[in-house]
Amino acid sequence: AQTVTQSQPEMSVQEAETVTLSCTYDTSESDYYLFWYKQPPSRQMILVIRQEAYKQQNATENRFSVNFQKAAKSFSLKISDSQLGDAAMYFCAYYGGSQGNLIFGKGTKLSVKP
Amino acid sequence: SQTIHQWPATLVQPVGSPLSLECTVEGTSNPNLYWYRQAAGRGLQLLFYSVGIGQISSEVPQNLSASRPQDRQFILSSKKLLLSDSGFYLCAWSRQGPNVLTFGAGSRLTVL
Numbered sequence: 001a002q003t004v005t006q007s008q009p010e011m012s013v014q015e016a017e018t019v020t021l022s023c024t025y026d027t028s029e030s031d032y033y034l035f036w037y038k039q040p041p042s043r044q045m046i047l048v049i050r051q052e053a054y055k056q057q058n059a060t061e062n063r064f065s066v067n068f069q070k071a072a073k074s075f076s077l078k079i080s081d082s083q084l085g086d087a088a089m090y091f092c093a094y095y096g097g098s099q100g101n102l103i104f105g106k107g108t109k110l111s112v113k114p
Numbered sequence: 115s116q117t118i119h120q121w122p123a124t125l126v127q128p129v130g131s132p133l134s135l136e137c138t139v140e141g142t143s144n145p146n147l148y149w150y151r152q153a154a155g156r157g158l159q160l161l162f163y164s165v166g167i168g169q170i171s172s173e174v175p176q177n178l179s180a181s182r183p184q185d186r187q188f189i190l191s192s193k194k195l196l197l198s199d200s201g202f203y204l205c206a207w208s209r210q211g212p213n214v215l216t217f218g219a220g221s222r223l224t225v226l
Contacts, residue, residue, distance in 0.1 A: 044219055044220070045206070047214050047216075102215055103160075106157035
């Protein structure tokens with residue numbers, strides 16, 4: 001069965017600095033998708049970034065980028081120029097071809113210090 | 115554009131009482147629909163998902179059930195709530211296939 005592991009329950013970053021959140025996953029599939037979702041205090045889940053496994057190029061969305069290492073089954077999220085509004089829970093998620101749903105990690109709580 | 119509505123936002127229920135959480139999606143047809151539960155300090159646990167009317171897949175055995183009476187309506191129910199049912203429930207939809215899930219605003223359930 002596929003699993004998603006986020007080994008950092010909590011992280012902290014200074015405003016304007018860069019932080020990297022870790023995510024590893026386990027799968028035997030070759031075609032799949034990976035996502036990072038953000039859940040601010042409002043608890044609304046918001047998509048941050050998406051990566052298709054068949055693409056070698058790392059996805060980027062403004063200040064958010066990923067480091068996708070397919071062989072290592074690693075999918076980390078880098079947040080550059082951190083802002084106070086980035087403070088939230090961040091969830092890594094996996095979608096494979098054999099199931100019809102997302103599998104989530106347990107999340108990393110990110111604090112941003114002014 | 116597509117929107118997803120979920121209600122009620124907050125619910126306090128006694129143990130043994132019934133439950134009904136409703137979720138509707140607008141602006142799309144034949145969506146995949148999902149119910150997730152998020153317990154305090156934990157990640158998201160998939161409860162049910164549906165790829166079409168009347169098609170429900172259950173991921174976790176429990177006293178909850180789900181129904182999809184219409185294409186864009188997904189209901190989470192229980193006949194008798196347990197204390198352990200307390201949590202934050204999220205409905206989500208996606209297009210068929212490996213697409214982005216869009217979540218509702220969530221329903222906070224407290225069972226006393």
